[in-house]
Amino acid sequence: MPDPEPWTPPDGSWASSAARRRNMQAIKSRDTKPEQVVRRLVHAQGLRYRVAAKPLPDLRRTADMVFRPAKVAVFIDGCYWHGCPDHYVPPKTNVGYWSDKVARNMARDRDTNRRLGEAGWTVLRFWEHESPGECASAIGAAVRRNKHST
Secondary structure (H helix, E strand, C coil): CCCCCCCCCCCCCCCCCHHHHHHHHCCCCCCCHHHHHHHHHHHHCCCCCEEEECCCCCCCCCEEEEECCCCEEEEEECCCCCCCCCCCCCCCCCHHHHHHHHHHHHHHHHHHHHHHHHCCCEEEEEECCCCHHHHHHHHHHHHHHHHHHC
């Protein structure tokens, strides 16, 4: 039986090679290490939340942690995917595609913040490199503050 032909990306594809495609597909969109550490610390405070949930049913966006009664949505953003001002490094290959993707992510983040804010939600965004303890403390304070104000 002859060997199958190696995979090649279609013209105009975001995958510049089969190896790049595998690497990009392996990147997790939820349950990342920074998320898990922060969730564990928040849970230890006695707070309960939804994971990877939509804060608003009509908004096609999911937050990493959602505290519905307190109306708090938490996002732990990856430095590369969300354009961290301290750690973002522009891509070296397929520059147009990846730079545009990050710019679209940043625009979507701003739109999400605006729409949730207009609906009365507190939006907390943290970078993946921030101290998990400080993130968990800020989340706990916001949830307790919002629970007592409702």
